[in-house]
Amino acid sequence: MTADSRTTVVVITHNRRDQLLGTLDRLAALPERPPVIVVDNASTDGTPQAVADRHPGVSVLTPGRNLGAPGRNLGVRHARTPYVAFSDDDSWWEPGALARAADLFDRHQRLGLLAAGIHVGAEGRPDPLNSILAASPLGHAADLPGPQVLGFLACAAVARREAYLEAGGYHPVLFLGGEETLLAYDLAARGWGVCHCPEVVAVHSPIGGVRPGRPAVMRRNAALTAWLRRPLGVALRHTRGLAAEARRDPEARTALREMVERLPVALRLRRPLPAAVEAAARRLDLEGAAR
Numbered sequence: 001m002t003a004d005s006r007t008t009v010v011v012i013t014h015n016r017r018d019q020l021l022g023t024l025d026r027l028a029a030l031p032e033r034p035p036v037i038v039v040d041n042a043s044t045d046g047t048p049q050a051v052a053d054r055h056p057g058v059s060v061l062t063p064g065r066n067l068g069a070p071g072r073n074l075g076v077r078h079a080r081t082p083y084v085a086f087s088d089d090d091s092w093w094e095p096g097a098l099a100r101a102a103d104l105f106d107r108h109q110r111l112g113l114l115a116a117g118i119h120v121g122a123e124g125r126p127d128p129l130n131s132i133l134a135a136s137p138l139g140h141a142a143d144l145p146g147p148q149v150l151g152f153l154a155c156a157a158v159a160r161r162e163a164y165l166e167a168g169g170y171h172p173v174l175f176l177g178g179e180e181t182l183l184a185y186d187l188a189a190r191g192w193g194v195c196h197c198p199e200v201v202a203v204h205s206p207i208g209g210v211r212p213g214r215p216a217v218m219r220r221n222a223a224l225t226a227w228l229r230r231p232l233g234v235a236l237r238h239t240r241g242l243a244a245e246a247r248r249d250p251e252a253r254t255a256l257r258e259m260v261e262r263l264p265v266a267l268r269l270r271r272p273l274p275a276a277v278e279a280a281a282r283r284l285d286l287e288g289a290a291r
Helices: 017-028 047-054 071-078 097-107 128-134 161-167 180-189 214-229 232-246 250-268 275-290
Strands: 007-013 036-040 059-061 083-088 091-093 111-120 157-160 193-204
Touching: 007 017, 007 071, 007 097, 017 036, 017 047, 017 083, 017 091, 036 047, 036 071, 047 059, 059 071, 071 083, 071 161, 083 097, 083 161, 097 111, 097 157, 097 193, 111 128, 111 161, 111 180, 128 193, 157 161, 161 180, 180 193, 180 214, 180 275, 214 232, 214 250, 232 250
Parallel strands: 007 036, 007 083, 036 059, 111 193
Antiparallel strands: 083 091, 083 157, 091 193, 111 157
16 A cells, blocks of 8 residues: 555644554554644653654644643644544554545545544454444435444544534533544534444554543533533433432542533533434434433
């Protein structure tokens, strides 16, 4: 396979220098030879210099503070290719995956974001999210290459740069954790397709399992996403669920406090989904409840 200049890989990182260098080694070995942009979220472990020493061709952006997930927005704005793939410092792309993704975007002009298949660890076992995405009740659209979804894993996604920027990228209110759903909503609200394409494969090799506090942060951001885009009844249901957890779980209490602190901004930026996208979101809610 010859080099393919259609897709830039954007990587966000924070204090994971050694893992990041391993990911960059893998990205550099891809046959597509994609340009790579690293957004360093205020690491204190020498990450920018280490990247410059080992991978001088990689662009390193240093915003000077930890932007969380919206650090990806900075990387996308600096990209100069029509498509942008995302990796974290513990994930990368299989050889040929980026070329397959670019071919799908070339053929499907409404495709805004592609949720890849995910292999986990060195053994390459399938992530459980794969089967959930593949069984999406939203079905197929004739002008899209896979089942329509309103969720994905950030480090296993490829986006059309134009669509990503039009949708505003990742929302700063959420910071990090479960940020993907809001971006999927915003893409769909603007008419862009979001679908699952398992023939495009990313590898995720997380270290240390689920980070402490992560489940509560996911609940916090689910509630904030609802306040930003969903009907008030849905937002209240998410908030009540988090409040119930907070009565017995210190991490959930922290997440609830953080949600309340962010709520005024979320209400100011509230923009309910168009009726068709809200109907799709409700269908997915029912499917999730049934599971």
